[in-house]
Amino acid sequence: MFGVLNVSKQKITDKMIKSAQERVTSISAHRNVDKMDVYEALMRSFTEDKEYEYGNLTGDELRRAKELVLQKYNTEKWLFLR
Secondary structure, eight states, X not given: OTTTOOOOHHHHHHTTOSOGGGTOOOGGXXXXXXXXXXXXXXXXXXXXXXXXXXXXXXXXHHHHHHHHIXXXXXXXXXXXXX
């Protein structure tokens, strides 16, 4: 997992730690559960008592997503927000 974390040396120094591993953990370090149990627990917590439906995105949702990519998420400001 630590191969995908990209924590700057400055951030580590600011926190007075030797590595990101000192501040990051995993579920498997604390519980003996499989990935499907974690997935189901997350799905329950995100959907419980909420109105939702599974399915494909509507045309309006796809259009709005494309607008957000162009206007917000594909900008230098967003990509290099640190």
